[in-house]
Structures are given as C-alpha cells and as structure tokens.
Amino acid sequence: MLVSWRYKYRNSPMDHIDPRARWIFSFAFLIAATSTWNWMFLLTYFIIALIWYRLGNTTWKETRSGWRLVLFMLFMMIVINTIITGGGAGGVVPPGGQLVWPNGFNLFGKTVHFGLTIERLWFAICQILRVLGISMNFILIPYTMDARSYGATFSSLGMPDKLAYTTELAIRFIPSLARNFSVTMDAQRARGFELDDIKGGIFSKIGRMAPLMIPVTMNAILSSEDIADAMDLRGFGQGKRTWLYELRYHRWDYVVLGFSAILIIGGLVASYVLHLGGFVVPQFFYNLFA
Amino acid sequence: MEEKKKLWGFETKQVVFAAIGAALYAVLAIATNMLQLPGAGNVSIRPAVAIPMFFGVAFGPIVGFITGFVGNILADLLSGYGFWLWWDLGNGLLGLIPGLIYPTIESYRASKSIWKAEIFVVLGALVGMGLASLSEMWVSGADINTVIFANFLPAFISDIINGLILVPLLMIAYAAIVERSGRD
Known part of the structure; x- marks a missing residue:
C-alpha cells in the first residue's frame, strides 16, 4: 500500500x-x-x-x-x-x-x-x-x-511536550505500519483470502477485515514495548524537548x-x-x- | 507484583501506544476507504474506527483519545481531506469513552469485560459522533434534522457496527498476547 x-x-x-x-x-x-x-x-x-x-x-x-x-x-x-x-x-x-x-x-x-x-x-x-x-x-x-513541522509547531503553540511528541512519533510510524499492512495483505492473499472485492452485506464485509486488522494491530503493539524501553533508557520525558525542525x-x-x-x-x-x-x-x- | 492500572496515566509506554494507535488508525482508515456505505455518498464503513475504541479499552482513555484524535487528523491529511477539528475531537471521544473501563478489566477474554466494552463502544460512538455532528450546527448553520440525518446517523450506525464486531475480536487476540508474554 x-x-x-x-x-x-x-x-x-x-x-x-x-x-x-x-x-x-x-x-x-x-x-x-x-x-x-x-x-x-x-x-x-x-x-x-x-x-x-x-x-x-x-x-x-x-x-x-x-x-x-x-x-x-x-x-x-x-x-x-x-x-x-x-x-x-x-x-x-x-x-x-x-x-x-x-x-x-x-x-x-x-x-x-x-x-x-x-x-x-x-x-x-x-x-x-x-x-x-x-x-x-x-x-x-x-x-x-x-508534516515534519507538526510536533514542533504544536509544542511551540503550547501543547504539552508529550502530546506533541506523540503526534511526531505517529507521523514517523506511518510508513513502517503501511509496509506491515502490505506484507500482511500479501500473506493473506497467498492463503487465498479475497480482499479486493469483498462480497456480501455490511456485517460480512466488516467481519472479513478482521484477518487483516488483527495481525497488523497485534504486531504493532508487540513492537511498541521495545520502543518504549529504548525511550525510557534515553531519559524520555525528563526535561524540555528540543525539536529538529526549527x-x-x-x-x-x-x-x-x-x-x-x-x-x-x-x-x-x-x-x-x-x-x-x-x-x-x-x-x-x-x-x-x- | 502486578502494577495497578492508572486511569489517567500518560507515561512513556502510553506515549508510544498512543503514537502507534494513531498511525495504525490513519493507515487502516485509508486502506479500508474502499468499503463505502451504500446510499450514503461519501461515508465509508471505516472498520478502522475499532482501533481507537480498542486502544482505549486496552491502554486507557488518554491513549484512546489521542489514537482517535491524532489518527483522524493524519488520515485526513493523508487523504487530502483537510483539517476538521470538531470531527477529530469526535473521533477522540470514540476512544476516550471506552477507555473509561480500562482499570476495571482483568481479563480481555472474559465475557463480562467484552460486554462492558461493547456498552462503552456504543456510548463512545453516541457521544463522539453526536458532538461532531452537533458542531456542524455551529459551523455550517445546519438545522437539527440535517445534523441527525446527514451527519450523525450514517457515522453513528457504521461506527457501532464496526465497534461491536471488531473490538471483541481485537480484545480476544490481545488477551492471547497478554497471557503469552505476561504483560499487563
């Protein structure tokens, strides 16, 4: 994708x-x-x-x-x-x-x-x-x-640093999550799962999205623990942040x-x-x- | 010893979960835009709304709120839809309200927890989409009939259908991870 x-x-x-x-x-x-x-x-x-x-x-x-x-x-x-x-x-x-x-x-x-x-x-x-x-x-x-300016802009406009950093971090996660989504979609297609033209009513359409959404979501949650540990080790949240985007x-x-x-x-x-x-x-x- | 869950805690872990949740919501919202609601023009079914609801239930109301709020901003920015603060806030509430049950959940697979989550998913969609739709009265000068039939009902109905089907599935999958890895 x-x-x-x-x-x-x-x-x-x-x-x-x-x-x-x-x-x-x-x-x-x-x-x-x-x-x-x-x-x-x-x-x-x-x-x-x-x-x-x-x-x-x-x-x-x-x-x-x-x-x-x-x-x-x-x-x-x-x-x-x-x-x-x-x-x-x-x-x-x-x-x-x-x-x-x-x-x-x-x-x-x-x-x-x-x-x-x-x-x-x-x-x-x-x-x-x-x-x-x-x-x-x-x-x-x-x-x-x-998009790189959002974190620095919101922080400078008075948004709490943690919240501004969350926005910045979310922007950075998007390409890797989109890639994970593509890999999962390909893997499900290889198993014969039909994704391009889902037939049926609303309920079956939504239900058919589960084999795609669940693995992507669970993988993301599993990887976030390591990211949080790495941030803690670097002293995240201990002082005022500086931003690369000036x-x-x-x-x-x-x-x-x-x-x-x-x-x-x-x-x-x-x-x-x-x-x-x-x-x-x-x-x-x-x-x-x- | 198991750490006590803080309802309004926002430490490093929550920052990362909120960021992951927001990015996930944005990516899945764009990926599932192909599922359009029949007869409701531009309203997509958007199964991705289950993400802020689930992140609220699993990681607390602040994470749920940011997942919905920032995720919707990013999805709109990526799709080129612009910036609509009142709908972003509504999406934030979709995640915040289910998040209020976060400290009370002991097992994500227990039927009691799932029922509780389902009730709060409906409440979250009601309040979130209600607030966003009502704000159209202030911004666009729409009357209450327009707000109910053109804004609120299509969004509310599709959100609760998505939430009621997908949030329990995500909770059961998350329960397996919790049990396997011993996390809380």
Whole structure:
C-alpha cells in the first residue's frame, strides 16, 4: 500500500509563512466566520479566504479529493436544510417569510406548490459562503504544510511536550505500519483470502477485515514495548524537548498574526458588541423575485 | 507484583501506544476507504474506527483519545481531506469513552469485560459522533434534522457496527498476547 503525504514544496507564498502563524490565522478565521450570519461579513471573509487559498498555489487536480468531500456535505446540507425540511435553519431564519413561487410552478403540466422562501434561499447562499470560506483555510493544510513541522509547531503553540511528541512519533510510524499492512495483505492473499472485492452485506464485509486488522494491530503493539524501553533508557520525558525542525518568525509572519488579531477582535466586536452580525436579506435579492 | 492500572496515566509506554494507535488508525482508515456505505455518498464503513475504541479499552482513555484524535487528523491529511477539528475531537471521544473501563478489566477474554466494552463502544460512538455532528450546527448553520440525518446517523450506525464486531475480536487476540508474554 502506498501512503504518501500530500505536501510538496512549491515555493509559494504559503511555504514562507510560519506554520504557527498559519494555524493561528485559520482558527481566528474559523471563530470570526462562525460568529456571524451577516452576508456582508461572510462575503468579506470569503474573499479573504480566497486570497489566502491562492497563496498556496495548489491545483484543482491536487485538492479535488478534499473538495469532493466538502461539496458533498454542502449539497446534503443545502438539499435537506433548505429544500426538503425547510426547518428553522439552525434558528437563524425566522419562521414564515416570502415564498419564491407564491402561486406554485408548473411541472409536467401540473401546478406544484413548494414552500421555499426567499429568506431560506438567501440563508443557503450565506451557508455556502461560510462553509467554502472555512474549507479553503483547512483544505489547504495537507498540501502546503510539511508534516515534519507538526510536533514542533504544536509544542511551540503550547501543547504539552508529550502530546506533541506523540503526534511526531505517529507521523514517523506511518510508513513502517503501511509496509506491515502490505506484507500482511500479501500473506493473506497467498492463503487465498479475497480482499479486493469483498462480497456480501455490511456485517460480512466488516467481519472479513478482521484477518487483516488483527495481525497488523497485534504486531504493532508487540513492537511498541521495545520502543518504549529504548525511550525510557534515553531519559524520555525528563526535561524540555528540543525539536529538529526549527521554527522562526519572519516579518510577514507578524503581518499574518496582526491580521489574525484584527479578524478575530473585529469579528467578535461587530457581532457581539455592535450586534451587526445578524442574518439579513438584502433588498436586491427580494427585487429578483418581485 | 502486578502494577495497578492508572486511569489517567500518560507515561512513556502510553506515549508510544498512543503514537502507534494513531498511525495504525490513519493507515487502516485509508486502506479500508474502499468499503463505502451504500446510499450514503461519501461515508465509508471505516472498520478502522475499532482501533481507537480498542486502544482505549486496552491502554486507557488518554491513549484512546489521542489514537482517535491524532489518527483522524493524519488520515485526513493523508487523504487530502483537510483539517476538521470538531470531527477529530469526535473521533477522540470514540476512544476516550471506552477507555473509561480500562482499570476495571482483568481479563480481555472474559465475557463480562467484552460486554462492558461493547456498552462503552456504543456510548463512545453516541457521544463522539453526536458532538461532531452537533458542531456542524455551529459551523455550517445546519438545522437539527440535517445534523441527525446527514451527519450523525450514517457515522453513528457504521461506527457501532464496526465497534461491536471488531473490538471483541481485537480484545480476544490481545488477551492471547497478554497471557503469552505476561504483560499487563
């Protein structure tokens, strides 16, 4: 089985931003974007996210697996939320409202009355802006952030050393565990075990995975004892760790950090102090259906 | 003399078990993505969810949590799905809650232990996937119907089926290792 990291160095502007500044920006964006349903703020955040995403220089071909997942979730949300259930849209859209088709519409010669309101339709657009904005921040991470930097980054952001080291260690274990998985799979195939096209219902499919999962898991557990002993002998956990991957802030990182502070403080003040973050439908949208 | 099991202990051994568990969860999640849930679009059956549940039961709640949390982050990073903190936390809880029975287990093959593990596997899936799904209300503004039918139910049902079938098998296999090697 081939397991490979999606990251590659592109010499993009994103490659030159410190991973700590990037995490801080992404979380500041998440908090700011989830504090409002006002379309003007959401549109502004969407444009900021678009600029941020472009800094990564990634291609559609590279990122499409992530986007497929997001678009599927978004489609389900819009279809169920806006079209099928017509619920309160998370308590944001007030009940009632102006129907998109007040007299119904013609479908194969029959008049269909459908309860979709202009307010719910606008809410769906706001949802798209918010979810795509947040997604652009987080989808970019695997493609533009070196996996070797995670341990040092999380430790430097205040995560306990042991936890940061666990992340680092897990990243290092992945290639050898993927290899063990391949060896086990080949060994089971040699015994005539069918893995590529498992027939039957869900229960039999899951049950058939056991001869693969159990040996790989038990082998991993057996080998971990030796690793723990070796770490203990080298005095693991006795003092503050140093990291091979060195992180240093540059001038542009401070710009990103400053912008993150403006984003989060500005967003929260606008929403919770000035009360500007509420859901509103602009007049031009009503005019479209007049 | 047998060492007493500490519920919230996180020493060198637990660091290694958590790292191994997270890496294993990531590798198996990618390897088993081929098993898609019929009629639920992008939701895969993911038998690998049994790994954080089992690591919680065998090595404690912190190991279970890190296995699920970090493992899901790594699986998403390897698959190129991005970074979804609320689903990572939900996966962490899948391992943490079954881990609460860790100090009470004496034999991994005893039917009492297996029943206990099964109950906590269901609770873990309920709380973990419930929290992750509910967070979609905050992030995406989805209403409760969407959260239940599009997010919670597909994930919860596939997780409990996987957990209920695979966790006992992993426990029995681990019992054989414990008995053979004399580890606790």
